[in-house]
Amino acid sequence: MYKLFYHIGRYVLLVRGIFKTPEKFSIYYQLAIREAVSMTNGSLFIVVIISTFIGGVQTIQIAYQLETGLLPDSIIGSVVAATSILELAPTVLSFILAGRIGSNIASQIGTMRVTEQIDALEVMGINSKGYLLIPRIVAGMISFPVLITISAFLMVVGGMFAGQAGGEVTVTEFSQGMTEYYDGFQIVVMYIKAVIYGFLISSISAYQGFYTSGGALEVGEASTRAVVFSCLAMVVADYLVAELLL
């Protein structure tokens, strides 16, 4: 328990420390944009594949559970859209992105730590916490909503076409269900989750990398911890958002 509070305290201090003696805004801006583009482009392929298939599988499984015929097939569209927007696109996709982006951030910063690159920044008088964390956190908070938007869209589209292809539900029925039960607030919740997850994954992973000590083995361990703790923080945040907003 003591260790948990120690890490939470150190994490809070790290995040607070990024705002001390900030460097030139233009440099942070360029770095953040570069990171955001890299995060988004690097994750796009996996997001497209996984989201499309998750959407398809959802439709088939929901159709299977509604086999009794008591409910109209159009309900499939509404359920797929709601679960995709509210939970699957933001949360499940973020678990995958924690593995892809979080481990990348932790290993990048961890390698910089063990090869004295962070010491080099500090000797130069650069706020290493700010320089390394701000662009990555900002990039996470930009690229996650973008990726999650793409993901939600593809889940719905994937579900729609899988339903049509398998004969479970037609595109018209699916669309009708989606529009009938549409609630714009779900989109708001999705973006709130996306921004929170982007912040959590990038900052927790950066924390793990920043305090790495040792060598290559420890960098690997930091990378693993980054994914595990990011996922744990995300489930807690997911519960809190659901409890507070829904």
Next chain:
Amino acid sequence: MAIEVQNLHKSFGDKHVLQGIDFTFHKGKINMIIGASGSGKSVMLKSIVGLMEPDEGKVIFDGVDFHHCDMTTKRELRKNIGMLFQGSALFDSMTVEQNVTFPLQMFTKNSVAENRDRVAFVLERVKLPGSEKLYPSELSGGMMKRVGIARAIAMNPNYLFVDEPNSGLDPLTAKVIDELIQELTYEYEMTTVVVSHDMNSVVNIGDNIMFLYKGKKEWEGDNKAILAITSGPLEEFVFVSDLIRRN
């Protein structure tokens, strides 16, 4: 004009690594901290440049108490510090040019052309012209050290710190690096502090040498005096290799 270290103490748990070190590093000279592994050399260097906070004592850079001054003064002072790390610590994701330009971009309002000229000048100075577009992974150990030196002197610092400049280098390349450090120190009148356990370096370029032994300053003198030592731990340290012979 120098760096003064006064009563420096640093412990890690029960281990008292630095036990009240007093020393003056002179301007325009190569000041060397030597000692066996675990003697506290690196801890001392890190305490001087601010990578570690000493438990007690002062590090005074030309009248400025580094560990007790305000953030703005410290930041200004740091712009005058260049450091070459043991593993060079070049930024992997940047080219040689970007590495050397980095401090200039962060701390000056130079135009792109001015930065490019400065980079070309310092790379020429470390005898690596035309290497601007290479990445650190494409450089040899000696080249990495030279780029590290180029980055360290890009801001024209008053103080240059060098951690084990010859580790992992062949004797010939090590000599080239030593001579480069010496040349730059004399030319730019820098206060250079070199941590080393390479006796060839010590004998070749050490103007002002401190020998650390078990966390204490055991001896100080120059590269001529060190060869006249006849007893004690320093004698053992200096003459352990047959290559270094007594006068």
